[in-house]
Amino acid sequence: MGNAAYDALAAIGTRAQLADSPKPVDVLYAFMNDITVKLSQSTSETAEPPKNTSYLYSYGMQGKSTLTHASEKAVESYFQLYHLLIVMATDRPKIAEEANARIKRFLDGERDKTACPNLGHLLVTLLITDTSTSNPVDLTKAIIKEAVTRNVVWMLDARGANMPELSYMEPSxxxxxxxxxxxxxxxxxYTLLVFAHLMLKTVTDPSPSPTTPTNTTTTTPKNLTEIRTDLFARHGAPPPGAAANLAAEIRNIQRVKTFPAFLMAMDVPMPTQAAFTQFLRGPVREKGARGDGC
Structure with missing residues (x-):
């Protein structure tokens, strides 16, 4: 990528009021996260059309659900930006190095809104980081803990969820x-976190690529250069079936209504109810110490 492309991204970020002088890669993080947010919003109340409605379509036409359509648009857009992100990270290795440093700082405890303004952007950085240096489950747990902490003010405040009773520490x-x-x-x-996690899994799915023989099984994660080669071979398009798989997963997300289901969707094992109760009480006790609710 030439300097003009980086300048164009920075200019787009400025026009979009992402920051006064946004870095080009931060613009991509923001746009990719925005796709996740829009997908979550567009599918929050979406359901498949009722059965026996073939009469609604002309002969030869096949009805397509709103959910599938939204999934297709999201996957296509996300993969195009993912392709651009990978090209940037291979063209300028410092971008990947900064992403690794960002993840390390988060794991080391720099998690407030000053250090990490947007958890969704942090999740996108995982696409170009060396996750072999950390346990993915530990990172996901850290992100969930920070999300719970940021949600405390909203949860208790009358202008938010208005649940002040949760400030009481039960004796049980x-x-x-x-x-x-x-x-x-x-x-x-929490639903947004699940969607962000799902999009990460969608683009990093280890299914065979057009450049890999179908009888070959790859167990070693591909490096950024190999991923870039695969994306160029597909012209940045998602692999076949990606949208359908995403739509199927979204149906599962729509049924997430409890923490156990949420943690399962995030691929994190559910602790005991007692342990998780204590986990939820912790941020409430600390709510006045940081003052950076979401």
Whole structure:
């Protein structure tokens, strides 16, 4: 990529008011995260059309659900930006190095809104980071913990979810009420995390690429240069079936209404109810210390 392309991205970011002088890669992070947000919003109330409605379509036409259509648009857009991100990261290795450093700082405890303004952007950086240096589950747990912490102010405030009763620390070891209401208070936030996690899995799915023989099984994660080669071979397009798979997963996401289901969707094992109750109480106790609710 030439300097003109980087300048164009920076100019787009400025016009979009992402920052006064946004870095080109941060513009991509923002746009890719925005696709996730829009997909979540567009499918929040979407369902497949009822059965026996073939009469609604002309002869030879096949009805396509709104969910599938939204998934196709999201996957196509996301993959095009993903392709651009990979090209940038291979063209300028410092971009990947900065992404690795960002993840490391987060794992080391630099997690407030000053250090990490947007958790969605952080998830996108995983696409160009060397995740072999950290446990993916540990990172996901850290992101979830930070999301829970940021949601506390909204959860308790009358202008938010208006659940001030959750500031009371129950004497019991386990609180089913806290477990359920804490999720309901910030369901949109947690749903967005699931969508972001799903998009990551969609683009990093280890299915055979056009440049890989079908009888070859690859167990070693591909480096950025190899990923770039695969994307160029497909002209940046998603692999066949990606949109359909995404639509199927979205149907599962629409059924996520509890923390156990949320953690399962995030590929994180559910702790005991007692342990998770204590986990949820922690940020409430600390809510006045940071003052950076979402």
């Amino acid at each position: 070891e386990t609180s089913p009420y806290r477990l359920q209401k804490s999720f309901e208070a910030s369901k949109t936030s």
